[in-house]
Amino acid sequence: MVFTSLPVATAITDCRPDKIISFGARLKKATLIFLGQGMSSFGVKTCGDYLYSGHTCTLILATHFINEYSPRSYHILHFLSWVFALTGMFFILAGHQHYSIDILIAWVLSSRLFIYYHTLANNRTYFQRDKNRMRIWFPFFSYFEENVKQALPNEYISPKIICEARTMLNSWFDK
Template identity: 50%
Template sequence: MSFATMESDIINWTNKDVLDLLHKEKISGLVTDICRTHDLDGQCLLSFVDRDFYEYPFDQLKLGDRKRFILVVKKLQRNNRAAMYELGLCDDQMLASASTNINFLGTNLSHLSYNLHNKIPTEISRGRNPEFVSSFTPDVKASKLKPEVWKTAIALGYVFLVTWVTAVVMVIVHDKVPDMKKYPPLPDLFLDNVPHIPWAFDMCEITGSLLMAVWLIVLFFHKHRFIILRRFFALAGTVFLLRCFTMLITSLSVPGSHLKCEPRSYPPADDLTVWGRRLRQAYDIWSGAGMSVRGVRTCGDYMFSGHTVALTLLNFFITEYTSRNLYLLHILTWVMNMFGIFFILAAHEHYSIDVFIAFYITSRLFLYYHTLSNNQALMQNDSSRLVSCS
């Protein structure tokens, strides 16, 4: 029996049919073992709601395995609305709109709606009540999300404040950059074996500008643009705030002899004049977004690379908040991310460790944040968490 024939009769699926589907979709063995152990059939898959993927026994799945299993179940439910209606899992309005419910960009936001039913008992969410299920299916829940522009405004203020502090710190570390004659460039595996390319750093910033243009297009078309925009501001501000500390803690020597770096001279015994000039230089850096193509040249801000942070954040946000069907776009953004990093190193503007640490910290913070935002248990109040753990 073909898969298409089986899918049309999903209500009568046995556990063997479910296991055949998982095998066809190349789902991990752990998911298959769970479905076999708990004897899940076709009706069970149709009755799944979001919270079921994060509770026992599926709470032990890895993030990647869980996401693939969710995609399979959601696709099955989307293609079998008539069967769900027959079982009382959706109403007439949802059945009629099944063919018109299309999301062009940003299909990965269903987890944002968990808090809409965090006070509903698990037993009810797994029941056959059509009123409850029709109110809390992912598409309906996502449509009820409020943009809460004021939160986005606070996140924007946060990132403005952090970037200003970063600009001031960059001026301070420039003034204490080690003497190039006394402290030559440190040994570096990449820089020692790749010749300096003068135009490479400009190419890095052009690559970043292209990624920013793609990100703005995604925001323009995205239904939940204010939500993901404040996420972007929050993560960007946090990473750059961390960068302020790493720049101040240790001053690395200048990575390339082509860089003309030396501490600035200030009038003696005039603290107000000194800080006035520093704040003016910080404003020039802040208004120029730290980009050399806008005339900003700084030294000493090596650990870790701010350009790599920007490239990586843009890449990860574009790939996370666009449809998985746009795989060519995702490949392109990853290629631009990697080429941008290569251009930074080819320009000898940063040590290899600066770029590696920047990519690692940025990607880990992004993944940690979205892993926590996908954790349904964290959306419950404290009493609910205690009950769910008992």
């Protein structure tokens, strides 16, 4: 990348600037990284230019989804989801897998993505004013939300297995 050239946060990775000249060698390296899922436990060695943490994005998006789509009365679940997300980010930093700026950028990007999407989805006036402008600036959003005429209610229904487990536990304790 042009903007940043940070080394990997771990000291065990050898980051010599190797030049891969041929297209075949580049394709082979890209295939190895793809098949190894980018993880060092599969023998993948990449150097620098992380810029954001995908693990942090996953933690933050999962936390936002839990807080948005679970009932408001589930305070303990909301609190624990943030505790787990923050703990996960701490261990990413403690394990020297990312720099703190990577974590911060991932947090900002993923939380803004979640909030902007839900703002657009819950506010239909954006579509009513200028549909063509929305299609140009937000093509994916326009495609996925095209047939939705109004903001959908945030309804929560426990999965059937949870309801059955709750009934079974209540019957055990009532005896």
